[in-house]
Amino acid sequence: MKKSMFTLLMTGVLFVGGAVPVQADSEKYQVDEIKSIQDGIISWEKDQMGIDGKNLLDGVVLESAGTSAGDWLAFTVSRMEQPDNQNGYLSALQEQIETLYEDDITKTVEEQHMNPTDFYREILTINACGGDALAFGTDKDKKEINLVEDGIFDCVFENQDPGVQGANGYIWALLALDSKDYEEPEDAVWNREKLVDAILEKEQEDGGFSLSTDGDSDVDITAMALTALAPYKDEGKVSSAIENGFSWLSSQQQADGAMPSMGVESVESTDWTLIAVCSNDINPLEDARFLKEENSLLDGILQFRTENGGMAHSLAENENAPDAMAGYQTLYALESYKRYQQGENTLFDLTDAQSVDNSAPQQETSKLGQMAGILIALTVLILIVVVVLVIRNSHNNKKQKEVKLKKVQEAEEQDDWN
Numbered sequence: 001m002k003k004s005m006f007t008l009l010m011t012g013v014l015f016v017g018g019a020v021p022v023q024a025d026s027e028k029y030q031v032d033e034i035k036s037i038q039d040g041i042i043s044w045e046k047d048q049m050g051i052d053g054k055n056l057l058d059g060v061v062l063e064s065a066g067t068s069a070g071d072w073l074a075f076t077v078s079r080m081e082q083p084d085n086q087n088g089y090l091s092a093l094q095e096q097i098e099t100l101y102e103d104d105i106t107k108t109v110e111e112q113h114m115n116p117t118d119f120y121r122e123i124l125t126i127n128a129c130g131g132d133a134l135a136f137g138t139d140k141d142k143k144e145i146n147l148v149e150d151g152i153f154d155c156v157f158e159n160q161d162p163g164v165q166g167a168n169g170y171i172w173a174l175l176a177l178d179s180k181d182y183e184e185p186e187d188a189v190w191n192r193e194k195l196v197d198a199i200l201e202k203e204q205e206d207g208g209f210s211l212s213t214d215g216d217s218d219v220d221i222t223a224m225a226l227t228a229l230a231p232y233k234d235e236g237k238v239s240s241a242i243e244n245g246f247s248w249l250s251s252q253q254q255a256d257g258a259m260p261s262m263g264v265e266s267v268e269s270t271d272w273t274l275i276a277v278c279s280n281d282i283n284p285l286e287d288a289r290f291l292k293e294e295n296s297l298l299d300g301i302l303q304f305r306t307e308n309g310g311m312a313h314s315l316a317e318n319e320n321a322p323d324a325m326a327g328y329q330t331l332y333a334l335e336s337y338k339r340y341q342q343g344e345n346t347l348f349d350l351t352d353a354q355s356v357d358n359s360a361p362q363q364e365t366s367k368l369g370q371m372a373g374i375l376i377a378l379t380v381l382i383l384i385v386v387v388v389l390v391i392r393n394s395h396n397n398k399k400q401k402e403v404k405l406k407k408v409q410e411a412e413e414q415d416d417w418n
Contacts, residue, residue: 028285028298029285029298029337030341031338031341031342034334034337034338034341035338037302037305037334038080038331038334038335038338040305040309040310041309041310041311041327041328041330041331042056042077042331043309044306044308044309044310044322044327045073045310045324045327045328047308048310048322048324049061055084055085056073056077056084057073057074057077057084057085057086057088057089058085058088061073061074061089062085062088062089062092063092065089065092065093065095065096066092066093066096066097066118066122068121068325069324069325069328070089071093071121071122071124071125072121072125072328072329072332073328073331074086074089074093074125074128074129075121075124075125075128075129075332076328076331076332076335078128078129078130078353079128079332079335079339079347079353080335086129086130086356087356089129090126090129090130090131090356093122093125093126093131094131094136094137095137097122097136097137097145097147098137098138098139098145100112100114101137101138101139101140101145102139102140103140105139105150105156106156109156109157110158114157115165115169116151116155116157116162116164116165116168116169116172116173117165117168117169117172119147119150119151119176120151120152120172120173120175120176121172122147123147123148123151123176123179124175124176124179124348124350126147127179127180127350127353128350128353129353129356130353130354130355130356131355131356132355133146133147133148133176133180134146134147134148134149134182148176148177148182151173151176152173152176152177152188152190153184153185153188153189153190153191154188154189155189155190157169160189160190162190162195162198163198166211166212167198167199167202167209167210167211167212167221167224167225168211168221168224170195170198170199170202170228171199171221171224171225171227171228172228173190173195174192174195174196174199174228174229175227175228175348177192177195178192178228178231178348178349179348179349179350179351180350180351181351196229196232196235196238199225199228199229200229200237200238200241201213202221202225203225203241203244203245204216204217206248207244207245207247207248208221208222208245208248208249209221209222209224209225209226209245217248218261219249219252219259219260219261219269219272219273220261220268220269220272222245222248222249222276223249223269223272223273223275223276224272224276225245226242226245226246226249226276226279226280227272227275227276227279227348229241229242230242230276230279230280230346233280242280246276246277246280246282246289247289249273249276249289249290250289250290253273253290253292253297253300254292254300255292255293255295256292256293256295256299256300256303257270257291257292257295257296257297257298257299257300257301257303258270258297258300258301258303258304259272259273259297259300264314264316265300265314265315266313266314267301267304267311267312267313267314267326267329267330268313268325268326268329270297270300270301270304270333271301271329271330271332271333272329272333273290273297274297274298274301274333274336274337275332275333275336275347277290277297278336278337278339278340278346278347279336279346279347279348281340283340284296284297284298284337285298298337301330301333301334303315304326304330306320306321306322308322310322310323310326310327311323311326311327311329311330312326313325313326332347335347
């Protein structure tokens with residue numbers, strides 16, 4: 001199963017410096033069209049994983065709970081408000097997390113070389129599916145597992161620093177923290193203010209953001225940073241960084257609307273730029289900074305769409321086949337745009353996610369077990385009836401044969417031709 005780092009987006013309202021609105025084709029990319037494209041991606045993902053049923057969160061996806069691929073599919077389907085097997089996925093993810101907590105979590109993190117972003121992705125997935133990341137399963141001492149506390153406030157990672165993974169760690173921690181209205185304890189090792197400052201330290205002279213403090217600006221990291229910083233756009237130090245960041249991203253956009261990654265156009269980089277734009281309440285079809293030769297970011301994304309509904313990573317000859325990661329990143333990028341269109345919460349503002357009963361996964365499993373037991377009992381009863389009928393039928397056939405034989409013998413005795 002392919003694993004990758006992804007980022008996310010937050011709510012905010014921003015119209016940054018000197019952008020000129022352009023009247024784009026208002027008939028393009030309406031909600032119904034976006035939904036149809038999303039359905040095509042989901043259908044392709046299901047085909048690749050051999051899932052025949054109605055639900056995407058089934059089979060190999062449930063087995064992948066706790067991985068990037070599984071979690072992002074569960075996250076996105078839930079943000080699409082599409083009824084699926086969210087309870088089943090939460091149950092599978094809870095089992096994975098409780099396994100991690102069978103020993104001291106700090107020790108487990110060190111031994112398994114866990115990334116901070118793994119924690120933050122799971123917080124987002126749990127919340128999106130309707131679970132509670134503050135109380136998700138129990139540890140070896142039967143204490144409730146609080147992923148927000150362990151992953152952010154106490155920060156169980158090396159040197160208690162999310163930045164051991166570079167800017168990604170700070171970005172994802174802030175996105176996870178802002179996904180709900182979490183209160184910060186006074187003694188928190190990391191809080192919102194510290195995370196914002198840590199992200200701003202990764203801004204480069206050209207306005208972009210880098211994985212490290214003195215690295216080259218990167219499209220994905222810049223888009224992710226602007227997504228995480230969106231709720232803080234009214235703060236002076238953040239406002240200018242966001243304006244500079246979008247100017248740099250605009251300078252990187254290609255004539256066909258796509259964004260490059262390490263010099264090569266990729267759907268994932270274009271996806272993340274769309275997420276950043278929508279997170280900051282910028283219209284991707286009208287803002288002149290993101291229209292190149294009348295091509296928008298959405299135009300750029302959809303040129304990677306394959307005939308079977310999937311998404312390719314690149315248009316290069318050896319990379320233009322549909323790809324699972326390209327698929328689910330595009331799936332949630334389109335969801336961010338759809339939410340922008342409809343004036344809904346941004347993709348990673350999960351305060352609108354419907355909560356479920358924490359016991360629901362287990363209750364559902366129990367009900368399934370009861371149903372299975374009833375079905376087994378009925379099956380056994382039917383088999384017994386069938387066996388009895390077969391035996392009775394066989395006995396009746398034997399009697400009929402004996403009667404027929406007797407009649408034949410009697411007829412032979414009476415036959416004058418013998």
